[in-house]
Amino acid sequence: MSTPSFRLYNTLTGQPDVVEPAEPRHLRFYACGPTVYSYAHIGNFRSFITADLIARTAQAIGWDTTFVSNITDVGHLTEDDVADATGEDKMAKALRKEGQRFANVWDLARYFSDALIDDWHALNLVEPDVRPRATEHMQQQILAVQALQEKGFAYETKKGVYFSVEKFPEYGKLSGNTAEEALVEGAAAQSRDTVQDPEKRHPRDFALWKKDEKHLMQWHSPWGWGFPGWHIECSVMAMEYIGEQIDLHAGGEDLIFPHHECEIAQAESITGKPFAKLWVHTRFLQVEGEKMSKSKDNFLTVRDLIAPEAVGGRGIPPLALRMTLLSGQYRKPFNFTFDKLRDSARHIQRIETVDQLVQQALAEDAPGDDFVGERLGELYDRALGAMLDDLNTPEALAATIEGVKMLQGIGSNLSGAAATSASEWLDKINQLLGIIRPQTEDADASKDETDPLAEKVEGLLEKRAQARKNKDFERADAIRDELDEMGIEVMDSPEGTTWRRKVSV
RNA sequence: GGUGGCGUGGCCGAGUGGCUAGGCAGAGGCCUGCAAAGCCUCGUACGGCGGUUCGAAUCCGCCCGCCACCUCCA
Numbered sequence A: 001m002s003t004p005s006f007r008l009y010n011t012l013t014g015q016p017d018v019v020e021p022a023e024p025r026h027l028r029f030y031a032c033g034p035t036v037y038s039y040a041h042i043g044n045f046r047s048f049i050t051a052d053l054i055a056r057t058a059q060a061i062g063w064d065t066t067f068v069s070n071i072t073d074v075g076h077l078t079e080d081d082v083a084d085a086t087g088e089d090k091m092a093k094a095l096r097k098e099g100q101r102f103a104n105v106w107d108l109a110r111y112f113s114d115a116l117i118d119d120w121h122a123l124n125l126v127e128p129d130v131r132p133r134a135t136e137h138m139q140q141q142i143l144a145v146q147a148l149q150e151k152g153f154a155y156e157t158k159k160g161v162y163f164s165v166e167k168f169p170e171y172g173k174l175s176g177n178t179a180e181e182a183l184v185e186g187a188a189a190q191s192r193d194t195v196q197d198p199e200k201r202h203p204r205d206f207a208l209w210k211k212d213e214k215h216l217m218q219w220h221s222p223w224g225w226g227f228p229g230w231h232i233e234c235s236v237m238a239m240e241y242i243g244e245q246i247d248l249h250a251g252g253e254d255l256i257f258p259h260h261e262c263e264i265a266q267a268e269s270i271t272g273k274p275f276a277k278l279w280v281h282t283r284f285l286q287v288e289g290e291k292m293s294k295s296k297d298n299f300l301t302v303r304d305l306i307a308p309e310a311v312g313g314r315g316i317p318p319l320a321l322r323m324t325l326l327s328g329q330y331r332k333p334f335n336f337t338f339d340k341l342r343d344s345a346r347h348i349q350r351i352e353t354v355d356q357l358v359q360q361a362l363a364e365d366a367p368g369d370d371f372v373g374e375r376l377g378e379l380y381d382r383a384l385g386a387m388l389d390d391l392n393t394p395e396a397l398a399a400t401i402e403g404v405k406m407l408q409g410i411g412s413n414l415s416g417a418a419a420t421s422a423s424e425w426l427d428k429i430n431q432l433l434g435i436i437r438p439q440t441e442d443a444d445a446s447k448d449e450t451d452p453l454a455e456k457v458e459g460l461l462e463k464r465a466q467a468r469k470n471k472d473f474e475r476a477d478a479i480r481d482e483l484d485e486m487g488i489e490v491m492d493s494p495e496g497t498t499w500r501r502k503v504s505v
Numbered sequence B: 001g002g003u004g005g006c007g008u009g010g011c012c013g014a015g016u017g018g019c020u021a022g023g024c025a026g027a028g029g030c031c032u033g034c035a036a037a038g039c040c041u042c043g044u045a046c047g048g049c050g051g052u053u054c055g056a057a058u059c060c061g062c063c064c065g066c067c068a069c070c071u072c073c074a
Helices: A042-060 A090-101 A105-122 A132-149 A179-184 A185-190 A232-241 A253-271 A302-306 A318-324 A338-364 A374-387 A393-413 A416-433 A444-447 A451-468 A471-486
Strands: A005-008 A013-020 A028-029 A063-070 A155-157 A160-163 A205-211 A220-221 A222-227 A245-253 A276-282 A286-288 A335-336 A487-495 A497-503
Touching: A005 A276, A013 A160, A028 A042, A028 A232, A042 A063, A042 A245, A042 A286, A042 A302, A042 A318, A042 A374, A042 A416, A063 A232, A090 A105, A105 A132, A105 A302, A132 A155, A132 A160, A132 A205, A132 A220, A132 A222, A132 A232, A132 A276, A160 A253, A205 A253, A220 A444, A232 A253, A245 A253, A253 A276, A302 A318, A318 A335, A318 A338, A318 A393, A338 A393, A338 A416, A374 A393, A374 A416, A393 A416, A451 A497, A471 A487
Parallel strands: A028 A063, A028 A245, A245 A276, A286 A335
Antiparallel strands: A005 A013, A155 A160, A160 A205, A205 A222, A220 A222, A487 A497
C-alpha cells in the first residue's frame, strides 16, 4: 500500500507542499485564534475550521496530531497606534460598549472566550490539545523579549521595546512585503505610518513591549509596567507547547502580514532555526457578495445564526452552518449566502434521515449480502483523497452526498450486513468532515424528545389520521395546513406518517 | 503603487491536455386521496484574443474583470 501524501498550499513557498512532519506521522501545528472581545463571526470560524480539517485529515491517515490554538485575551492597542480611528484598545472599547455587563476587561475576555468555546463545540470542531491564553504566558513573553534584546534584535525607547526589522534580512519572506518597499513607498504608505514613537528607528519595526501604566491590562516587566506586543504571544506559545520548530502554522489570510511575518522574525531570531515549515492561510469570506462588516447589516456571528429563534437567533442547525462553510475550499474566495445555508440545511436533514434509517436497519439485522460496502469504500477513498489534496472540501462533500443518496435510495431494504457497512461509512465520514452527527448533546436540541411541540404535533397527527381513515380529506388537509404553519412538515408513507421540522433558513 | 488569489452551465462548485463530477433551482414522469418526502429522466458550460498540439476548460502569452492583503481584523 502506498503512503498517502497530504498536500497543502504553503504561503511561504507559493505552492502546494507535501506535509512532512518532523517526526513522521505526528503533525504538530498551531492555529491562530481570535481576540476575544466579542462573539466570533462566521469568518473567524471559516479559518478555525481549516485547522479542524487539517487535524481531522491527518488523523484519518493514521497520524497523531498535536493541535495548539490560542486565545488572545489582551487588547494590545493604545492611543499610540493609529490603526483604529479612535486609537482605543479593542478590549477597552468592548468593555465601554458592553457597559455594566462586565466588571472589568478580564471578565469580558473570560465571557467571550467561553462563548467561543461553546460555538467551537456546536460547530463540531475538534478540541485543540492545548488552548493557551496570552495572559497566562506573560513570563514567557517577557523572557522572549529579553532574549531578543540580548541578541541585539530589539531596542528600547521611552515608549517601549521594538523589534529591529533591519536585523532580520529575511523579513518579508512570507508576505512579499519587504522592508525596503515600505521605505521607498509613495504617499500611501507614509500616510499610514504617521505613528507614534519618534524613537522608532524604522517604520516597519514593531512593538515587542509597550510601556503603558494606564492600560487596563498591565504587567510588570524589566521595562516597567506595560503589556506585550501582539505578535510575540503566538511565537512564544507555539514554542512553549510544540517546540522551536513546528510543522505547520495556520490562520486567516489577513495574518500573513504583519502578524505571521513578525512571528517568523521573532522566533527565528531567538532560535536561529526556521520556525514553521508550512504556512496555511484561509481566505476571507464575503456575505451575499459583499465584504462582511459591522457597518452593514451583514455581520454574522455564529451565535446569531445558531441560537434558537426563541432567543433572537435564526435557529440554523449548527451542522448546516458547518457544512456551508465546507462547501467552498478554504483557499478560494467564499461567498456566504443564505441560499447555500438553506441547501446545506436540507443536506444535513437528509443525512440525519439516512443515519436513522441505517441505525434502524442495523437493529433489525435483516439477512442478505453487503451490497453497499464496496461502493461506499470507494466514496470514502474519494472523500479522503480530496481532503489530502489541499482540503478539497467541495469534492469530499460531493462524495458524501453521493453515498447518502445511494443509501436513501435503498431505503429500508438494507440488509444487516449492508447496514453495518453503511454505519461504518457514516462514522468514518463523520470523523473526516464532522457533518453527520453533532458532537455535543445541546447542539442537537431540536431532536429532543421532551420538545413541548412534539406532544401537540402527535395529537394533531392522530386526529388527521382519523380524518383520513374516514375519507374526510378536507379536515385532514386543514390539519396539515395548521401543522405547516407551525413549521412542521408531514410525510405520509405506506409505513405510516412521520413529521419533522421544516428547514427554515 | 506593491504582493497574492480567482474568473466553469440560471446559481453553487469539482475537474489541470482526449473518457466532458456533484449539488441547488427548473421541466417531465412514478408514487400519493391530494400534497410533502423519495425515486427515475432531462442540462454540453468553461472571461476575451492569440499561440502550442492530431486534440485545451486544462499548457504558454497578452488583455479584461473580480477579490484580498500591504493598517486593528479569521
